[in-house]
Amino acid sequence: MLQLTARLRDRFAQWGLRGPTPEAAPIVLTQRRIYVLPTKPGLAFALSIVVMLLGTINYSLSLGYVLVFLLAGLGVSAILHAFRNLSRLHLSPGRAEPVFAGERAHFGIQLTNPAASSKLAISLRLSGQSAVLADVPAQGRTDIELALPAPRRGWLVLPRITIETTYPLGLVRAWAYAAPNLRCLVYPAPAAKAPPLPLGAGDQQGSRLGGSGNDDFAGLRAHQLADSPHHVAWKAVARQAGDGLITKLFSGESSETLWLDWDNLPAGLDTETALSILVHWVLDAHIAGFSWGLRLPGKEVEPAAGEAHLQACLTLLALQ
Amino acid sequence: MIFKRKPTPPPTPLTRRQGVWLLAAALAGFLPLVPWLPPWMAPIAGVAFAWRGFLLWRGWGLPPRWLLVLLTFGGTVAVGFQFRTIFGKDPGIALLGLFLALKLLEMRSPRDALTVIFLGYFLALSQFFYAQGIVNAVFMAVTLIVTVGAQINLNHAGEPALKPLPTLRLAGVMLVQSLPFMLVLFVLFPRIPGPLWGLPLDAHSGMTGLSDSMAPGSISKLSQSDAIAFRVRFKEATPPPQSQLYWRGPVMSEFDGRLWRAGAPRVVEGLPYETASATSSIEQEVTLEAHNKPWLFALELPVSLPADAFMSRDYQLLAKGLVRSRLRYEVRSSPKLAPGVAETESTLNRALALPDNINPRSRELAARLRQEANGNPHRITAALEAFFARALLIYTLNPPLLGQNSVDEFLFDSKRGFCEHFAASYVFLARAAGVPARVVTGYQGGEINPVDGVLVVRQYDAHAWAEVWLPGQGWQRVDPTAASAPSRIEGNLAAAVPAGDPLPLLAQPAFAWLKEIRYRLDAVGFAWNQWVLGYNPQKQKEFLESLGMKAPDWKSMTSALALFCGLLLLGFTAWALHQRRRLAPAQAAWEKLSRKLARHQLARLPWEGPRDYLTRLAAALPQRRDELSVIEGLYESLRYSPNPPPELLATLRRRIREFRP
Numbered sequence: 001m002l003q004l005t006a007r008l009r010d011r012f013a014q015w016g017l018r019g020p021t022p023e024a025a026p027i028v029l030t031q032r033r034i035y036v037l038p039t040k041p042g043l044a045f046a047l048s049i050v051v052m053l054l055g056t057i058n059y060s061l062s063l064g065y066v067l068v069f070l071l072a073g074l075g076v077s078a079i080l081h082a083f084r085n086l087s088r089l090h091l092s093p094g095r096a097e098p099v100f101a102g103e104r105a106h107f108g109i110q111l112t113n114p115a116a117s118s119k120l121a122i123s124l125r126l127s128g129q130s131a132v133l134a135d136v137p138a139q140g141r142t143d144i145e146l147a148l149p150a151p152r153r154g155w156l157v158l159p160r161i162t163i164e165t166t167y168p169l170g171l172v173r174a175w176a177y178a179a180p181n182l183r184c185l186v187y188p189a190p191a192a193k194a195p196p197l198p199l200g201a202g203d204q205q206g207s208r209l210g211g212s213g214n215d216d217f218a219g220l221r222a223h224q225l226a227d228s229p230h231h232v233a234w235k236a237v238a239r240q241a242g243d244g245l246i247t248k249l250f251s252g253e254s255s256e257t258l259w260l261d262w263d264n265l266p267a268g269l270d271t272e273t274a275l276s277i278l279v280h281w282v283l284d285a286h287i288a289g290f291s292w293g294l295r296l297p298g299k300e301v302e303p304a305a306g307e308a309h310l311q312a313c314l315t316l317l318a319l320q
Numbered sequence: 321m322i323f324k325r326k327p328t329p330p331p332t333p334l335t336r337r338q339g340v341w342l343l344a345a346a347l348a349g350f351l352p353l354v355p356w357l358p359p360w361m362a363p364i365a366g367v368a369f370a371w372r373g374f375l376l377w378r379g380w381g382l383p384p385r386w387l388l389v390l391l392t393f394g395g396t397v398a399v400g401f402q403f404r405t406i407f408g409k410d411p412g413i414a415l416l417g418l419f420l421a422l423k424l425l426e427m428r429s430p431r432d433a434l435t436v437i438f439l440g441y442f443l444a445l446s447q448f449f450y451a452q453g454i455v456n457a458v459f460m461a462v463t464l465i466v467t468v469g470a471q472i473n474l475n476h477a478g479e480p481a482l483k484p485l486p487t488l489r490l491a492g493v494m495l496v497q498s499l500p501f502m503l504v505l506f507v508l509f510p511r512i513p514g515p516l517w518g519l520p521l522d523a524h525s526g527m528t529g530l531s532d533s534m535a536p537g538s539i540s541k542l543s544q545s546d547a548i549a550f551r552v553r554f555k556e557a558t559p560p561p562q563s564q565l566y567w568r569g570p571v572m573s574e575f576d577g578r579l580w581r582a583g584a585p586r587v588v589e590g591l592p593y594e595t596a597s598a599t600s601s602i603e604q605e606v607t608l609e610a611h612n613k614p615w616l617f618a619l620e621l622p623v624s625l626p627a628d629a630f631m632s633r634d635y636q637l638l639a640k641g642l643v644r645s646r647l648r649y650e651v652r653s654s655p656k657l658a659p660g661v662a663e664t665e666s667t668l669n670r671a672l673a674l675p676d677n678i679n680p681r682s683r684e685l686a687a688r689l690r691q692e693a694n695g696n697p698h699r700i701t702a703a704l705e706a707f708f709a710r711a712l713l714i715y716t717l718n719p720p721l722l723g724q725n726s727v728d729e730f731l732f733d734s735k736r737g738f739c740e741h742f743a744a745s746y747v748f749l750a751r752a753a754g755v756p757a758r759v760v761t762g763y764q765g766g767e768i769n770p771v772d773g774v775l776v777v778r779q780y781d782a783h784a785w786a787e788v789w790l791p792g793q794g795w796q797r798v799d800p801t802a803a804s805a806p807s808r809i810e811g812n813l814a815a816a817v818p819a820g821d822p823l824p825l826l827a828q829p830a831f832a833w834l835k836e837i838r839y840r841l842d843a844v845g846f847a848w849n850q851w852v853l854g855y856n857p858q859k860q861k862e863f864l865e866s867l868g869m870k871a872p873d874w875k876s877m878t879s880a881l882a883l884f885c886g887l888l889l890l891g892f893t894a895w896a897l898h899q900r901r902r903l904a905p906a907q908a909a910w911e912k913l914s915r916k917l918a919r920h921q922l923a924r925l926p927w928e929g930p931r932d933y934l935t936r937l938a939a940a941l942p943q944r945r946d947e948l949s950v951i952e953g954l955y956e957s958l959r960y961s962p963n964p965p966p967e968l969l970a971t972l973r974r975r976i977r978e979f980r981p
Contacts, residue, residue: 026926031897041434048438052445057512060645062853063448067460069505071441073498074468076889081494084896121476133478168490169468170434170475 013160013177022157022181026112027091029163029176034086036079042171045075075171082174085119085165089136093182094143096158098314100279105150105184107158112141121167126159153188153275153318187314190283191276197284198264223247226287257303258285258292260313275317282317286310296320334433337481338473339376342436343369345463345470346424349440350417352459356410356450357417358402364395365421372424388426395422413446433474440467452853454845465491500888507864508881510874511857529611530569530761530782534580536722536730539761540738543717545779548609549763550617551846552775555603559775560619562765564655566785566797567617567777569762571634573667577675578726580744580759585614585632592633593659593794595623601652607849608647614638617762617777619653620797626651633667634758635659635795646854660794663756671756671789679727679748686752697755697790701798704749708803713737715805739801743784746800756789760797771843905969906958913951913976920981930955941981951975 016033038046049071056064094108113119113136125131126146136142150156164175223232223245233246260281265274278294285292286305293303294313299320301313334342347369354362375382395418396406403411420439427433444463447456468491469484476482529549531538550567554560572580601623608616616629616637625631626649628640639647660667689707693699712735719737722729727745730737737745743759750757764783766775785799855863864872869880914924914933922940924933934952938945954972958964 044434044438048441052442055445059449060513060856061445061448061452062855063452063457063460064445065506065509066457066502066852067441067445067448067464069502069509070464070495070498072505073501074464074494076501076892077494077497080497080892080896087897120482121478135478135480167475168472168494170471 013162016177022179025092025180027178027180029086029089029091029178031083031087033176034083034174035176036083036172036174039166039171039173042075042078042173045071045171049075074169078169078171081168082165082172085167086122086163086174086176088115089113089119089122089163091161091163091178091180093158093180096182096184098185098187098311098318099150100187101150101153101189103150104147105156105186106145106147107182107184108143108145109161109180109182110141110143111136113138115139119165122163122165125162125164127162131164148184150184150186153186153272155319156184156186158182158184185315185318187318188272188275188279190280191273194277194280194284195266197258197281197288197290198260199258224287226284258290259295259303260285260292261295262297263295271320275320279314279317282310282313334427334430334474335477335481336376336379338433338470338477339372339427341466341470341473341487342427342433343372343376343424345440345467346420346436348463348466349443350420352447352456352463353413353417353443356447357414358399360398360402361414361417365417368421368425375425382428383425385426388422392419392422409449413443413449416442416446430474433470437467437471437474440470454848457852461495464495468494497892501885504881504884504888506855507860508877508884510877511855511860513857529609529613529779530615532570532572532582532613534572534740534744534759534761534784535578536726536737536741536744537719539740539782539784540717540719542782543738543780547779548842549611549777549779549781550606550608551849552607552766552777553605553773554775555605559768560602560655563802564619565763565765565775566620566783566799567763567766568620568636568760569615569617570760571632571636571787572759572761573634573670573673575674575744575748577678577724582636585634585636585638587630587638588633589630591623591625591631592635593621593657595654595657597657599654599656601654603650603652605648605650607846607854608643608649610643610645610647612642612644614640614642616643616647616649616651618651620655621653621657621659622651623654623657624652645856646849648850648854648859658794658796660789661792663789663794668756668789671758672751672754674748674751679725679752681725681728681732682745682749683752685731686749689749690753693753695754697788700753700755701750701788701790701796704746704753705798705800705803707749708742708746708800711735711804713742713804715739715742715801740784742800742804743786746786746798750786750788758787760785760787764799769839769842769846771839772846774843774846776842904959906955906972909969909973909976910955913979916976916979917981922981930959944979944981947975947979951979 016035049068052064052071053068055061056068090112092110092112094110096105096107099105109124111119111122111134116138118138118140119136122134122136123131124134124144124146126148129146129148132144132146134142134144146158146161148156148159158180160177160179162175162177164173166173224247227245227247231247233248237244237246260278262274262278265277269277278296282292282294286309289305291303291305292313294301294316296316299316301309301316350365350369371383374380396415399411399414399418400406403414405411406415416439420436420443423432423436423439427436440463444460444467447459465488469487472487472490473482530542570582572582574581574583602619604619606617616626616639618626618637621635622631622637626637629637629649630640631637637651685707689700689703693703711731713731714736715738716736717738719730719741720734722734722741726741727748730741731745740759740761747757747759761782761784763777763781764785765781766777768775783801785797785801787795788798789795850859861872864877869876910924910930917923917937920940922937928936930952934948937948941948951972954968954975958968958972
């Protein structure tokens, strides 16, 4: 029974989207895709009105009629306001920064309100997740983030969003479904335990010459957890306005080249474990400031260093 | 609901702002009820409200649950003790008030808060069980607006918090939007004459009015009340003189020594007297307040029966049931009738019966008068009137308490009494002298409201007079009060009673300006009663017929109701759909171009700037390239140059209007 209702609900949502998914941006919540039904308090409100009406008729209270009919009108007004609160809201996909498997992916959604009145207490919810509440000012926009667990590497496509509101009276729920075209890249999780970096392996060019990389100061970057405390630029930290540590980079590090090779991994590993170890290595190499190349079956990234190179390698590993 | 799938989150605690709003809503619901709650409840609820306010102010937690359970239990017991039951209207409303006050201290989740809101709506209704004046309608409006405001806040927990004024404005807008629905429903919802089920016994308690028995002091108690008994609109331009305004009510023939009783009314078919002798008649349109008794009032004596009314053998107008809601009827009366010339023996015997062994001095007086008049009833009544005129009796609102021989004590000792003393003594003397007589109660006089010309009869106009039966003349009205205090009959209560007697505020001459205001309010109140409170099944039918509906019944009313509600709904839906987008004029024109080209799949994409769009259009419509580039140039200057000449806009609009892809 539960499964049946769940399936029906899913079918309804599919139909409720009114078009192919994912949808082109911006998604405008038109009246065709907004649904309105009473909430539990709304049903209780209707029941109260009926009880009051019975009492009013029984005691022939003229002002009772006035009150009961006013409350009924209020219920209608609540429907219209809830509907209007959602109507013509624009949804556009924002950014979704890559995450590692096992973390939560954050999908940015931009809500735009072209109307002359603000839209309040709009809730966005992914199935099974807790809702995010937002107010969108009149002719303004609000950026929100929807979090979703990312258990597996690869592309995590933003599932269907339910946008709903019970504002202003909580008696009716107006809602719509949307499937913005947004996906998040999920890198494989770095292996908890990994063999040490294959220094000196492969093409032999990547060997690190004992400590000579610490010689020439090359610049500064934000401190990362794995950076050695010896490399913290304390003077720079003291000068800067914000908090957070700064790491000194040394030019010697970039001269080293290291090949991280699928074939160099211990034999007998399954693909996921192998990828995790490679991710671990790539991160280690990046943190240590090595210049490294990556070889996967049928693919190869030329040795390089830096943030962009790191992203490129992780992307390749995610989609392997 | 079917499609709702929400992992039920733990109830979110209420914010302080929501707490303040709920406190305000509870106060707004509770305050209008205070006059009708048991007197001990207001201070207790006040303490609960103050306690809650203090906790909100200090940001402290709510009291423990066991304490609230104890308070609720104690309060319920107290209410039960006060009313001897916890069921019924009065204890029910008292309990509602109590629960509201205590629920405020037990608000942990939005669900509790919602209970407070709904209790507030119920409390707004319950004041109407006691009063339905304009003031109560105003109270209802205030209660509603604050409660709706609280409800709005309840549904907006996030930051930034809603400000109070815009919240109240939204609540006001929503209530104003529900007004047309209310009006349509009020006018067209088929009115069902209540009650639907048996009314509890206390449903109509607390209504003031005449009763079917009269003891010394019962009418003078009524005379302390300003409440309106009924209103009369005369069809004639000049109303009858004040001294002719005797509004006949219960007629009392049975006397047990202390209490005069009407006895069970004996009903007759039609009118029990000849109306042929009626030369002129006075037409009256009476609007009678509910008084929970069957009697109707009319000038003495009616020559026509109102619809759904009949008359008793002692000429009292009666409705078919108890008058439990305001009733309007038309009746004609003629002052010059001699009814009951051929009265039955049994009625006359009833009108002569007296209990033995009381009021010996009065009996002695009556016997002497009878002897002096040789038993002639005409002369006896004349002698009685002369006695009352000479007896130096004082008409007062504060008569002393009388003992067993009340007539003797009044006539010979205290000599101070109100109209019921006069009437009862006169009837006693007449009977003792062998003239059939009875007490008639009702109202005397009334006050013409100069604003709308309606005569208002209040409870303090309640009066008692006598009726004697004379052979050949039938029943004749005698007002012994008039003999002692003629100004009561020709003027009003204030003119008749000695200075220093506590008068109802409105009867006091010093408050003339208050009276003036009261006249105006009364006129408004009369319209209010006629159209709002008096809108019963009968009035609804009349009103709808006057609007051109033929033979309105519940079917035609329901269809009209559906039609109007549907129209309203359509109008409001259009409003909900139409949301202004405030575009700059140039932007609006540019959008129009995009809409024109949408038919050719060339609508502007949301992210496309004017130049990109132009490039794409020019590629798709090469033959229109020049025109398009002129339009784009105009748009660009309008949007981005610091001070575009205003005529550019007109040119842009014209060009876009004339553009054909």
